[in-house]
Amino acid sequence: MGTKIINIVLLFFFNAILSAQTEVGNLKKYSLHKCLSSNYxxxxxxxxxxxxxxSYIFQLKKADYNNLNSIDTFVDKTTGDYYKRGVMENLxxxxxxxxxxxCMDFYQSKELDSFIKKIAGATGKKSLKK
Known part of the structure; x- marks a missing residue:
């Protein structure tokens, strides 16, 4: 009986980890989308x-609206001038x-990772579902 309880607890634990990873991944994808669309x-x-x-992330992945608003503000502040940056080649x-x-550099940045993990943890619940 004790082994079954341990297995159930481990199953819930690993499921929670996977859900959190999915949440962070989806919020990062939203950030990339916001960076690209606003700069273009x-x-x-x-x-x-x-x-x-x-819309897909908000409606079907059940993203927390407050998280998306926070990301909008953060992305605008952090990446809002990418469209102005010059090119490195003589084109x-x-x-x-x-x-x-x-935008891809931003998507892969530790700064975005930290921000997403901070807001995702601040909601006190899982904002996105698989």
């Missing part, structure tokens, strides 16, 4: 994205940019 829109105001990833395209490159 700033670089070209006529840009229209038909990417509904943000003949006057509209050239490295928005994707900078």
């Amino acid at each position: 829109k700033k670089a070209d105001p006529s840009f229209v994205s038909h990417d509904y990833s943000a 003949e395209d006057a509209n050239a940019n490295y928005i994707f490159w900078y």
Whole structure:
């Protein structure tokens, strides 16, 4: 009987870890989406994205609205000028940019990781479901 209880506790423990990893991963994906979409829109105001990833994360993955608002503010503050950054090569395209490159660096940053883990833990519950 004791072994069964230990197995059940371990199962719940590992399930909680996987849920937390899923939550952090989805919030990071939302951050990448926000960085890309807002910078492309700033670089070209006529840009229209038909990417509904943000809605998917909010509605189907059950993201906490407060977490998404916090991410919006953080991403705008941290990455809001990526569209302005110059290119490192002498390209003949006057509209050239490295928005994707900078946003991917941001997505992989420890700064974003720390921020996401902080807000995900602050809600006191799992904001996203598998």
